[in-house]
Amino acid sequence: MEPIIKEIHTNVMEGNVTSVKANVQAAIDAGIPVSDILNDGMIAAMAEVGHLFEEGECFVPEMLIAARAMQTGLALLKPHLKNAEVVSAGKVVVGTVKGDLHDIGKNLVAMMLEGAGFEIIDLGTDVPAEKFVEAVRNQGAQIVAMSALLTTTMPSIKNTIDALNAAGLRGQVKVMIGGAPVTQNYANQVGADGFAPDASRAVATAKELMAT
């Protein structure tokens, strides 16, 4: 592996925004393939951060700063991605469901998915069912990822799935859900296609859903 890629990897993991910016620019200037910078530098680093998070070795602040560093690098790479042979892993619309304002978990899921090569449409918090439906209809999202942190807002997950059905769109999207009170059992019960207990495993779930 090119030393500069190794540096990008380390600096993303440590959340070093300024260094990542400089490293990525240097790598582009040196003519290193954009797909290598993305896959071996940034995506691999985020996967490792995610793994450490899963294992309880790293916590929310460390994840947030790594994600910020990754986003800075990604912004520099974006103009080059179209020409390079880099395909998006899929388009995901994420949001915290209606009535619910908890957003850090949802943000981490969005960041990890972005860090794994997915395109993200983030609808924010307190998102009504119609907004999810619109994003699927008009922006071609392939996965709907819903977060709910409250038992009182979990029913909004089901409402959104019903709305996707009513709009005739359920067949063309996968639905994945998560958040503190949400379980695999609940996902089965409301007919969601996937569940994950944390942001790192959300990436694995999204990849599986894209493959089926």
Next chain:
Amino acid sequence: MKPRDRVLMALNHEVPDRCPMQVSFTPEFAARLEKDMNLGGEDKIHNPHGGGNTYELERSLGQDLLLTSVGWANSYYQEAKEYVDEWGIGWRSAEYETPFGVGRYTEMNIHPLAEDNAIEHYQAPDPNRPELYREAEWMLKTFKDEYWIVGVTVTTMFETAWALRGYERMLIDFALKPDLAERLLEIPYQYHLTAAKKLTQMGVDMIWIGDDIGAQHAMIISPKMWRKFFKPRMANFISELKSINPQVKVAYHSDGVVNPIIPDLIEIGLDVLNPIQPASMDPAKLKQEFGDKLCFWGSIDEQHTLPFGSADDVKTEVQTRLNTLGKKGGLIIGPTHHVQLDTPMENFWAMVNTIQQTPYSTL
């Protein structure tokens, strides 16, 4: 047995007649309960942090602790539409729907210290205003003979600081701008310390501090980070209160997982840990490991059992808890947060009745 004696015995690891109980509700659940109990509903809501408790409701239910609150947590539910509280923090409401009706939550949407340099000119409210302590004064005079009185200064450091700064921004500050993070924490810390000392001088039995640093399956920040930013301040907070009144008890609230720092909390003199979310930490294990040095408060699950379980499930959970976490005292039992609007009335009564109708002598 008087409620206050019941609590005092439990907190001294002695066995009272039954386990003491403390329950709070969202305003919407409180309204349903008032109807169910045929109460006038004229008493003013007092409970902080978005609760809908009234003293009438608490006393009619046979609760053993009465709470009075001073601090930023009182900013929840001030108005129905958008508002800005006295800290300069902006709020809005979001509606949700349950099988038992529609409710709303208030949440912050404007953070006055979002810009790094805003702190230079920031003026926090004055914690010495006499009107802040009128309710406590009246409460102590009216109820202290009978009840265990708790002075509430939750959202002590982290939660108020992040409301001022923004949640994600504050978490990033811990990692990237530690000096700014210290200064941000210091603002609510000083305010709530002043309030807690005053309440202690006035004669409350317990001070309740709180900051959520636990998520469902892990701590939000690392134990190392907690030890750097929070432990020294909490240690000082507790010791200042105990130097005013060595008998005063201190309880601490954090949702979610906090096992890794429990030995630290014991070391700095904490008496009671709240709310023990059973889906996050195993209550029986906590009792085994720490039960001789720490008391517990809460522990009835409201992410599964209360809203989605049967009345029998609730009864079983209460009994299990009394036999484990509450064994030989050391527990104030109740739900792990305000009872939410999605809770069936049968489940609520199964909880209250099982607590009140299970004497320790039958366990």
